[in-house]
Amino acid sequence: MSEPEGPSYRIEAIRAAHVRNDFDCGHPFLNHYLARYARQNDRSGIARAFVMVPVPAGNPVVGYYTLAAGAVAFEKLPKAVRKKLPRYPVPVARIGELAVDERFQGKGLGSVLLIDALRRILDASKEVAVWAVVVDPIDVQAACFYRKFGFEALADSEIMFLPMKEAATWLM
């Protein structure tokens, strides 16, 4: 087996020691979220944040994603449909933010973060019911990214989703 070339990374739960003030993914909201709110929201349980850092240096943060539990409900729910749903609203996991620093873009690190997020959700789904993974793409580019990985768009909602069953099969 050949050694992988280039740097390697670790993906871990966010901590105070993670350097994230210089992080620039080209999207002010996502930069600001990482610098100011990611750790705060992680601690208060609003959304867990996981950061990608180079090994062995351990800093700075080159990418991150956030995870939270969520639920999907329906405007109309006929009795026949309700009967088929053991859980309602439908329990889902949400990938909130997902971003890579511009200086590290073009290496596929976004896709690595997404796989990592899906793995973490899969692990959680062994303990807590999760029927789908839901994302809320921040722009058209993000929506294209998720589509490549099998996420489906909806007609009247901004969110995109991937059934958990499929994610589980694909990650095996």
Place this chain on the structure above:
Amino acid sequence: MPKQERIDFRVDAEIKAQFVEAAESLGMNLSAFIIAAAQELATRAQRRSRTMVLSEADRDRFLAALDRAARPAPSAVEKAKRLHRELVTGE
């Protein structure tokens, strides 16, 4: 609704200059600009925190997807799994 509430806040000069310039480039006054920007973020925050509610058409599509047999993995997923194996060290 009549506008009876006020929002006052202090910002540093650099941020104010940035807001003013951006607002002018969109042909908006400063308060309209700030309200529009904040509303966009507020909508996003609500989508995040609340239960997502799907229309009838989207409900059918969503539930059908949960029911169907798994599709084959997209090539992007296979490629990303490989990259993850190569680049990410275990914990």
